[in-house]
Amino acid sequence: MRLGYAVGYWKQGPPPGALEAILEAERLGFESVWTAEAYGSDAFTPLAWWGSRTQSVRLGTGIAQMSARTPAATAMAALTLDHLSGGRAILGLGVSGPQVVEGWYGQPYPKPLARTREYFAIVRDVLARNGPVTAPGPHYPLPLSGPSATGLGKPLQSTVHPLRPRLPVYLAAEGPKNVALAAEIADGWLPFLFSPKANADAAAQLEAGFALRDPGLPPRSGFEVAVQLAVVPHADVEAAADTLRPMVALYVGGMGAREANFHRNVIDRLGYSDDCDRIQGLFLAGRTEEAVAAVPTRLVEEIALIGPPEKIRDELAAWEESVVTTLLVQGRADSLRLIAELLG
Template sequence: MRIAYSTGYWSAGPPKDALKAIRTAERLGYESVWTSEAYGSDAFTPLAWWGSRTSTIKLGTAIAQLSARPPAAAAMAAITLDHLSGGRFILGLGASGPQVVEGWYGQPYPKPLARTREYIGIVRDVLAREHPVTSAGPHYPLPYTGPDATNLGKPLKSTVHPLRANLPIYLAAEGPKNVALAGEIADGWIPFLLSRNALDEARTNLEAGFAVRAAERSPREDFEVILPMPVVPHPDVEAAADMVRPMLALYIGGMGAKGANFHRDVIDRLGYSAESDVIQELYLAGKKREAIAAVPTKLVEELALVGPPEKIRDELAVWEESVVTTFLVQGPSFALRTIRDVVQGGSISRAKLAALALAYKR
């Protein structure tokens, strides 16, 4: 199982010691590092800044939101970062949700699958640089021909030659149709809240996309699945689960509008609708501490690797036999060696585990 590192979302400012953690991850053999964006920091700038201090680790966006920039702008950023990094960039894209798309970017959210297909098609045309780029729309028409158009626009081709015309594009997706779309048009899938009890369904959804995958796409055997996976080695399972509960409570209870929370929909499909009702009600009422406490340990264990190293290693077997190719983990720099050793079978002494538990507690 390969392992990658996520810098996570920024809060009031950059993640503390992010560069130290990234360089530690590179030294320890982590395959890639990934940045995120919501409605604060963007995903591309940190990769350029931190990536300039690295030399081998791959650089990916998990995820760049479609509505944050037109497809041509996303392609420009990808071409630029790929050149600057010497061919280490991976473009991870996702549709986000209606609260952010309409509330932050001021764009319509409907038809996310159709928008995604059209968006990635334009990005690939820019990267191919075979002809001036055009698109019939309806979501991203090129040239623009709306009622307020000057009618002076003309098809253009990138002035910069892409370093790689086949620069990899990964698609973030949670719903069955979105996952199938990733299998059809992308080079990789970035799932979220993927349960170890839903791995057969994930494979089925991907296979539906692979069945209609165009011949010119990268071979399906090269398709990557990079899974954001909390990994918390700790002598006590409940203490480890406590470190994951806040994230799950946020996504179940506080992300998206009530009745239109796609993250919660994933949890509901796992059979936790009643628990989700409680978490969401508490979270939206401002009772975040109670909402966090209401996240069941059983759910945490479906979605994360928590507890003593031997427990984590026993649970790894089901993941190693799944569609997942890489775990995307997050943690402080001091924990990255232990996380790597746990996931990849290195030795973990009791003293090291105790020291890590103490550091997490602080």
């Protein structure tokens, strides 16, 4: 099992102690560090800033939102980061949800699977630099044509040569079809709110995608499944769960609309639909504290490692036996040290 450290996205500002935790992760032998973006900080700038203080850890966007940038702009950022870091970049991409895509970026959300296919194809063409990049569309046509275009656009090739033959591109996915798509077109899958309880379904979805995998892509044996995993060592399990209940309540109740919340759907599939109804109802009614209190401890225990070190050690085995290949640990420096010790 490989280890990475997930810094996440910013809240009101830069997360306190982030650089110190990143340096500690590198010292402990963690293989990667990951940043994220929602509708505040971006994923690339902090990764470049903090990554400039590191020597060996790989630098991953977990995730960069596809609607935030055109495919070419995303590939440019990845190429730039890869050169500046000496070949340590990992490009993690995801579609996000309709509230962010349409409300924040002003981009259309429909047909996310088709858009993802097009996006990945263009990103890979830019990164490969085998010639001028063209794409038929309909979502990302290159060059642009039609009544809104001048007709002066022409196929272009990146002026920057890739530092290495292949920069890994991962796909964040939660729904079954999107998980299968990750196995079909990506170098790795970035699950969210994953539980070993869902391992059989995840394995089947990945197999469906591998059956369609382009033989020109790296073999499935090198496919990564890197999951963000909150780790909260604490003598009191309930107190440990309390630190994560607000996050679960936010994603179940407040991320997305009542009728379209892909994070909630993941928890539904774990068998918590009734709990999700209650959490979502309370959250959308503005009763946030009650929504947080309604998050069951057993749910937190399924998607995170919490409690005394010996309990975490026992529960870690289920993660090691799952499709997961890399744990992207979320937590304080003591969490990083504990996981490094348990897996050492």
